[in-house]
Amino acid sequence: MFGYTFQWAQAFSRLPKMLDGALVTMEVAVLSMVIGIALAIALTLMRLSGSRALRGIAAAWVELARNTPALFQIYMAHFGVASFGIHFSPFVSLLIGITFNNAGYLAENFRGALKAIPDTQTRAGRSLGMTGMQAFRHIVLPQMLRISFLPMTNQMVWAVLMTSLGVTVGMNSDLYGVTQDLNALTFRTFELFAIAAVIFYVITKFITLGARLMAARLFRY
Amino acid sequence: DKLDDIISSGTLRCAVVLDFPPMGSRGQNNEPVGFDVDYCNDLAASLGVKAEIVETPFPERIPALMSGRVDVGVASTSDTLERAKTVGFSIPYFAFDMAVTANDAAGIKSFDDMKGHTVGATAGTYEAIALEKQVQAWGDGTFRPYQTQADVFLALSQGQIDATVSTSTVAMANVKSGNFPGISVVGKAPFNTDYVALFTNRNEYGLINYLNLFVSQQVRTGRYAELYEKWVGGDVPPLTVPNVYR
């Protein structure tokens, strides 16, 4: 029934290259999560702060990140800001785009998580002589991260999937970029992208599994 | 066969790349224009059918054909052997020389000056594949493939990349357009002439045969030279490869 001859062997011979690409994909995803979480915490604090300006900046960030496509954000990070003479390499542009997106979504999650932590926790910390910052850092934050753990896992999966958008800003070392380059050489579109899909699937499964193991270790209470 | 199908359906659907001036681009009202567009219209006229231009980015040309979304590719496609394993090519209908275009600020004066710089080209094209190989051979500098020719020149004029290799026609057209201040064509790239061909399904011999004759007729009737003058200008490049048949 197929009017197409599959040439899997030819596609499989490129597997090592694709696995190298998968490493770059992971690198971008992990970095974007680490920085994204840090930024999201900062955004959360800004949204709680007394300063109108800080609250406004944080709110604008969160709304922009959540209400425009990730592809748009990445494209903007590369071609948009270049209008100001600021140039980022494709890697950095992609990283900025995904991180911006991660931080926005996570900040919204953190806000929800904070609601679930009673005020009395902060009060208890403050009455032991902790500063507001200490109480946040040692008492609120760990609980917030626990409540947000599942959404963070999902975000991590999305970060991995979003790396595929790097090609639009000239990225060709990540898994999608490598696959596309190989496709240009050989035109074995179906086989190559099917292999890439499987690699992506395996990566996301590793992440969810890893997250589960990590949660079991981290959150024993 | 397909040739009959096209004639009886009354429409010829051509895959054309529309961010590849002067071969294909968009006019004032965002309508398709360019050498390839006219070429497709001529082909349709010769078949006595209506032409339909289907915009396809470079990486999507072959899938568009394979998926039956287009009948013929008139899309500046290099006729490599690797690709001929998948699709059927006509004889060349156009030939490109490769030119180096650089951002004036980068101080690049020739192909070899590109060594050590960040350079780019359109992903999936003949020149991109060749240039990436060259950058690897130099062992210095960075290569960036962009999704479209437009993104390459945008990046070049923004200074995100210092130079690009593209077909000389594209380079001239873009520099002349005035859309990209601060870039100029600085020389030729020492790549082989890039012969591009029409393509269709590998097993459609009747149609391929027709395409071959059509290309030949375009040259014989002077239409090829006419279109060349209209869209590119200057010396008309020969479409025959010296010292071999076809």
Place this chain on the structure above:
Amino acid sequence: MFDTALSPADLLFLAKGAGITIIVTAISVCIGTVLGILFGVIRVQLGPIVSAPLTFVLDIFRSVPLLIQLVLANAFFGMVLRLHLSGFVVACLVLSLYTSAYCAEIVRGGIDAVPRTTRRAARSLGMTWAQDMRHIVLPLGTRVALPSWLGLALGVMKDSALVYVVQVTELLKSTQILITRLQEPLFLLMICGAFYFLISFPIARLGGYLERRWSSD
């Protein structure tokens, strides 16, 4: 900097792109929701073990980049099956299944949120399974599911930016086309972003509002 060559015709061109974005989204969300409800109900009804194959397939749609799904579907229908599908159809097809995979999860959550005992009470009154679903589970589950569903619809709207790979000229692609001609990337991108924001923000706010309202009772 905003001294622009953008003409009314170009704005119309962008608006047309936005229209395509909305149409692709609307079709995909409609079909995806119907399928999602179907898949979600099947999963709840059959239990985790029997429905494992379905769960696995749906999981794939959530674990592979949409870009790859689109490229693969395009290659599969076209190159392998040689079906003559337009890019628009492929885009809607893939996005519909993609939506249904997420929607099935939401539906499952909504059904699980209806207490078993309440459903038992309905069945004891002689209601059929379908009547129970229609009159008890649907209204109660919707309160739980609707905010997430709105979020999903918006997500699909944003993800539809990727259908450019199958030659559908939606909003972002239209912007890129104009950038090619006008060479004002920042300005055009800002207009594009504003379009997205205008579509998305009110609906996102509505979702937040519903969530707050319904979670309080």
Place this chain on the structure above:
Amino acid sequence: MIEIQNVRKSFGQLEVLKGIDLNVAKGEVVTVIGGSGSGKSTLLTCINGLEPIDSGRIVVDGTEVHAPKTDVNRLRQKIGIVFQQWNAFPHLTVLDNVTLAPRKVLGLGKAEAEAIGEKQLRHVGLGDKLTTYPSRLSGGQQQRMAIARALAMSPDYMLFDEVTSALDPQLVGEVLETLRMLADEGMTMICVTHEMSFARDVSNRVAYFHKGIMAEIGPPQQIFGDPQHPETRQFLASVR
């Protein structure tokens, strides 16, 4: 008439009903007492076909409940059941809670269903709560609403499963009063309860369940005055 013949039922390994035999005649009130986990609730849900059984048979007015060809939805219309947890439909008003099934299952018109619903709600003392939402009702009122909801289907039998045990003590009385009223009106009822005085005063027969077995059944005077089985004695001593 409800006829239960040698019914057995297991959940996985656990045998919950180990051969139950019980006939309940028209107009009779049978109270079921017994320790937690003895299978009382399970028996009730088997009677109206919410749970399948492993062997034996249950026949209601000549229809075998678990026969494959039986239309259980039809059958359930004549067997009302009220559970321990108030299972109000939270998205419907009190009146709509009561009229939903008559309209959708019996196919009554809105006006007709509402007339019936109002009558039943008045009957259980909720005539002034028609347009209220269940969340505004007390637990006792919710239970009475659940009873009215079941009655609105004009059932021939009513099954009650510890309808008072999730209630605050001061609300128990009003619900028991409603049950008593139903019994006086001649409704055929099986009541699982921990309220011994209710069992004594209202029922024609009391059945004592112990670990899936109906250890003893008889008139209340006998069961409470002269229990035959040592377990019955022990159980009665513990609840008193």
Place this chain on the structure above:
Amino acid sequence: MIEIQNVRKSFGQLEVLKGIDLNVAKGEVVTVIGGSGSGKSTLLTCINGLEPIDSGRIVVDGTEVHAPKTDVNRLRQKIGIVFQQWNAFPHLTVLDNVTLAPRKVLGLGKAEAEAIGEKQLRHVGLGDKLTTYPSRLSGGQQQRMAIARALAMSPDYMLFDEVTSALDPQLVGEVLETLRMLADEGMTMICVTHEMSFARDVSNRVAYFHKGIMAEIGPPQQIFGDPQHPETRQFLASVR
């Protein structure tokens, strides 16, 4: 010494403290009783500066709590407080709950902080729960942990806000025992409580709050034996 001088405090329209005067000397145990909403909790949170006051002053060991230049974090180190709701930090083990503040606020090393923490936990009878998480503790154990946590900062004063009222009756005793022990050791304490026998047995003075006013204060024998105010009499009658 804690000196409270004419303290007033409102939440919006509601005046919660209407001019309170109270001195608590070193080593004294003052019990505060009074109806719900009379301002007892508010007073305690004002003393350690968790709430601002509207007028008057509170001076602890010569430092005015609400003066702008006062380092409240410093001050709070010497005023321990334990609330009605167990505020265990759920993500930390019992020992970490207790050592967190010594390490982060006092800057002690891990070993030193743990030595102190262990000592205090042993003191309140939780020496065997060090590596447990609070969710595994009973309410009474959580309250004792909270006390140990406050004690680990070596406070000079301890404030207790109805530390037993959210506990099951059988757990109240163990917590009161701990308070009694602290009082015996000479800790200066203000205890808000509803446990009259504790107030009578342990405290040097008992203060009765009524609607934001300290209606009466005196030795327990006088307050319980011969209350001067009609409200005090009424309140004592109602709680007995």
